[in-house]
Amino acid sequence: MKKLTVKEIAKMAGVSVTAVSFVLNNKPGVSDETRAKVQQIIDETGFKPNLNSKKLLFNKSFNITLMVNSFSSPFDDLFYFEITRGILNRSRKYNYNITIAKLSSSKPQLPDTVYSGDTDGIIFMQDISEKLVDKAVASKIPSVIVDSHSISKKIPSIAPDYRKATYDATKHLIKCGHTDVAMIASDTVLDFYKQSLLGFCDAMNEADLTANPESCGICARDEESAYDACKKLLSGDTTPSAVVCTVDSFAIGAMRCAKDMGFSVPNDISFIGIDDILLSRYIEPKLTTMGIDKVEMGKMAMDMLFKQIEGETAQSVLLPMELIERDSVKKI
Amino acid sequence: MKKLTVKEIAKMAGVSVTAVSFVLNNKPGVSDETRAKVQQIIDETGFKPNLNSKKLLFNKSFNITLMVNSFSSPFDDLFYFEITRGILNRSRKYNYNITIAKLSSSKPQLPDTVYSGDTDGIIFMQDISEKLVDKAVASKIPSVIVDSHSISKKIPSIAPDYRKATYDATKHLIKCGHTDVAMIASDTVLDFYKQSLLGFCDAMNEADLTANPESCGICARDEESAYDACKKLLSGDTTPSAVVCTVDSFAIGAMRCAKDMGFSVPNDISFIGIDDILLSRYIEPKLTTMGIDKVEMGKMAMDMLFKQIEGETAQSVLLPMELIERDSVKKI
DNA sequence: TTGAAAGCGCTAACAT
């Protein structure tokens, strides 16, 4: 059997390749009669035009690169996996491939595909270094950042409103009657830390409670260091009655520490997280946290990227998070 | 600035395009002098040949499609995410893109990319229907199945040795002094169920214990139904002292049930799982289970796929699982 | 409405 090409189909239908091309792309310029004839052959043979020639012609790869952070924890992976669902969902609409690439942990580099014309856009998952942002901007390749913790103006991003989320989380604790509230924040991204601090202090001040360095200057970078941070927090003369953790995984580590130290959660001490990772539903007690629709985030990322691919400009968005009440906060 | 092409580089270096092509691909046929000259221009300009033309020429897409099951649970996602790490890791070596596609839940269909020449191979994650297997074989596209629960002969697959794993899990319980051992198995894939049963019975028989329908005829399909299955198991006149669950998520559901019914785990009843999903380390008590190196599975999948892409045939492999002792099994 | 042919950027066969 001969390989199917437009040329071959044209021969079979007794028409020119132009006619076949027009039929394939639903373009006018062929008589109904010719169109029907060609369409029939296409249907019979199941012919699908080879994408590679289109790629060359239009100098497009029909690939979107998903850059994932290689040093993220499995907890984060799950978070990003859900975002990926949304991205995949939308990619079908646009008829693009989604290709995954790991971000090099050693040096900030765009994927090779950018330079060989093998990608039409990049979706960065999680924060990227300022250097990488600059490289992306310089390459002129359409890009978006999804779940950015800092507010970059150079690349459109989709980020949860972490300041508001921290504010709401703190406020929830206060509403539950807590007055000695502390925070374990992440200090890996400066801007994220600032937002957490701002949100926390806003809520405290509003309730005429004071936020001091002892209560909100404690930081962590992963579950393990959150364990240590919590130990420090609970070893002082006075212990807080509630702790807001700016990342769920911190809350998980911190609660483990509290339990190990003989505290009962939430009876002796309450915890609230931010992110609603899968695990939060399964630990004991189930973690109260701030959640967001991750699938929706993925869809938005895709839409924003496409706006750019089509030459328009896209605006960054800040998404609200919702309180998810479970069992780690006690009403007093 | 003119767009960089081989032609342009050739002009700049004052040589033919052939020379440039040879230099780019490290082929002999140019003098050292010419090579150096061309290389210099390439380095200076940072020229990268456009991949799209190569794709057309060789009729290759340099894309590998990763087919993921759309109806898998988040627990499974995590399992597959780790496999994906291995796949990504190896893809760099081969210089291929990894594109992800969701398997349609409604009908068994190969991705469109197969028919438009937009993929050079498929890695199926988890089991696929026999119909889909046939379609993949018919399309002649190189394929592998990773984490297959059944043993298909038509497509090379990488699967954990679930029979052996069930055998080892059961044997571990017996070695810990348990004689009343039951099993909660998955019956979604017939072949998987058979393997579980065989492994379980082998271990029981070897120890002169009897496996009867009451102890090994109980099945589930997810965490929730495992909860119900366990309820049935523990409502009889005699209750087993240990249960092997052929999937970790079943064990999680079953343990929750046992605790809800007032049993203490592992004091009153022990549980062992298979898979070592992330969650198993975080639940209370930490689940004893059978684990496997998932990153390695991904790497193997990639290697097997490439063997096929290069025209060789690949053999299915059965991977051993290792016992991971944690806190859900009591020694008596 | 139709068909012929150029051209996307590259590699490789062929001629020099």
Next chain:
DNA sequence: ATGTTAGCGCTTTCAA
């Protein structure tokens, strides 16, 4: 060793 050129499969301009 070097240069010229055909051709991968498609879309689209142009001429008929």
